[in-house]
Amino acid sequence: MNDLLERIEEWYSSQCDGEWEHRWGVQIETLDNPGWIVRIDLVGTGLEGASFERSENMDSATAWLDCRTRDAQWVGAGGPRMLRRILGEFLDWAGPVDARGSSAG
Numbered sequence: 001m002n003d004l005l006e007r008i009e010e011w012y013s014s015q016c017d018g019e020w021e022h023r024w025g026v027q028i029e030t031l032d033n034p035g036w037i038v039r040i041d042l043v044g045t046g047l048e049g050a051s052f053e054r055s056e057n058m059d060s061a062t063a064w065l066d067c068r069t070r071d072a073q074w075v076g077a078g079g080p081r082m083l084r085r086i087l088g089e090f091l092d093w094a095g096p097v098d099a100r101g102s103s104a105g
Helices: 002-015 083-094
Strands: 026-031 035-041 055-057 065-070 073-078
Touching: 002 083, 035 083, 065 083, 073 083
Parallel strands: none
Antiparallel strands: 026 035, 035 073, 055 065, 065 073
């Protein structure tokens, strides 16, 4: 889990420019069905307007997953033990793009 947390911390930190973090950010919340929802603002990042193919798996009441972009946000939701998978989905997509939208590497 530390690797995922370090990666999301790095992504968030790379967006902070003295302005972005005052209007936008990352939200991780619980759901009552139960589960998690992660909302990541893309406005002003290298990911704004980037294509993301929806990832969905509703096979199980506890291991479900639904990740997509909408309204300039990346939104991932999933069952109570799916937080790592949700963050991984975002980071795998965001990985090749740096803070200002150029390809990393």
